[in-house]
Amino acid sequence: MRAAALGSGAVVVLGWPWAAPRYFVFLASLIAINAIVAIGLNLLTGYTNQLSFGHAGFLAIGAYAAAILTIRAPLVPLPVTLLAAGLVTAAVGLALGVPCLRLEGLYLAMATLAFGFVVVEAILNLDWLTRGNDGLRVPAARIGPWALTTDTSRYYVVVTVAALLILAARNITRTRTGRALLAVRESEIAAQASGVHLAAYKTLAFVVSAFYTGVAGGLFALVVGFLSPDSFDVFLSVDFVAMIIVGGLGSILGSVMGAAVITTLNDSLAGFQSYRPLVFGAILIVSMLFMPGGIASALHKIQPRQGDRA
């Protein structure tokens, strides 16, 4: 049953560009990118209870790293570019994660919020590298002889990377590391008493989360094709937090669903013009009232046997 569900899911994902209207191929790419960010954020927030309002900053670092690499070194293959974007962002995550070890709850949220603003200011001030407020146009990336110039080709790259990162996240969360992270979330003291190295695991969560978001940033640059500091405002960070709360904290399937719901919602509400933030907020409140544990736990209740934590 499970294999069948997975199989039909794979068919839909792979066949999507041939079945869906062109715009929905682009939208699906955005959903997959946001899903990667949501998984990264969930590893940090859902698994170790460290709340971040600065993930737009990580996304920006990954996006600019990939874009600048594509412009300066067009011969570097795309997988290397994406890996580099992830590693650069992970390094920044490490630098941010270590001092943040001392912070908890709201204080951490504030520190990460500030980080998001710092990144935007840095992009503005490093204008010799980032072209500041003019914005950076990202040339089409290449895989071997193919230039990725269509939404469909970019979509396949994005879903492939997303699938790999989902698998990796499942492996992380199902092994000793994942259990250690969950233990940290439940009680730091108890985790420490059971031999979990608190500082190491909390920092690890930061680094992995930043890596995921950095790779997503690289894909963002690829798919959107234009970067500017205005792309990465604080509301984007809030959207990411909304994705994991709506989807379900501590669930990978939930992260993907949350990303799908919030991205689609944001997109379909654009026509409401001035009322968009109002309608968006109302929907969030209602979904919190009726699904306090997010989509993942709501599914869990409906289908306890199938919906095991993915």
Next chain:
Amino acid sequence: MITRSILLFLLVVALSVSRAAAEPGVSDTEIVIGGSNSFSGPLAYTGEQITKFGVDLYLRVVNDAGGIHGRKVRTIYYDDGYRPQDSVANTKKLVEQDGVFAIIIPQGSPPVVATLEYLEEHKVPMLFPYQSSPVTRARRYVFQGMTLSDRSSRMMIDYLAGPRKYKKFAALYQDDEYGKSFLAAFEKDLGRFGLKLTAAESVKRGVTDVSAQIAKLHAARPEVTFLVLVPGPAAQALRERQKIGWTDTLMVSTGPLTDEKYLALATDAANGVEGLSLWPDPATSDLQGVKLYRAYMVKYFPKNEPNRYSLAGYFAGMLFTEAAMRAGRNLTREALITALESIKGFESGILPPLTIGRDHETQKQGFWVRVEKGRFTPLTDWLKSE
């Protein structure tokens, strides 16, 4: 589970079967145009005015009079909140899902620039973008709306260093693309007169306290001080100057800043400020076209005050209508572009006669104004920027 996903799949396939249409956005009875704009975020007020109370105001008049060659014009707008990625998504949706004929009056340099390449690739006309970075000049599928920053600068410097004979200039500018593009243009244009900026102080976006900058500029003793800011900080700068009693400098606001909104914020501190106005006064001008604009506003949106933004949108609607009329019943995107390029000496009753040249700019002139008793009083006729 499997049957359900297969059904979903088939449904999507059925929905995607393409409609056969001669030209996107043009049917027997209708022309559909649209755009991504700010309805939330920092420029929400402007976005709403240029679209719903600007473009749509003129198009309602046109539709009520029978439309363009028998076709009514319908508009679709999506909110991007000034985020480039949202404007890319919205623009793709407009072109691929809604099948619009053309994009009209998108706002802000980053959101506009983000969609340029895509629209050019798909040969979709981008009409009258509301932003001032010269990047949109002389592109086949773009017809620029707002006066570009280098033109504003040239008109300002030519007038101040020319007939007014000022020699010592300084600037208080916003530290971003808007501010820096003006600063670079000022330096270049002053260079033609053998002059340069004596002092320049920057203001970060969103900052309201500018007292330190005003004190430094005051110490440099310029004859003219340019304000390259947005309404809030500009009003703050004027009040600060009044507070320290700095009277021996002429404060000059840049093109986009010269509007009623910052006058209202600065109140009596704005008296004596001069600037380049890109539009006739929407509330008081006696020009035939502006009077008509006010009459239509009262008729269709009685609760909305006339303002420069909606006037800009109204003018965009008028230009689109003029070009679509010229293109004839057999309306295509290429025909629209040819029609726009054919416009020579067009009388709008609002701006001076318009001729669209190879640069594809639709607004190249402004006139000099001084603030007297809270309103702009014209000092010159339309200035040239060629």
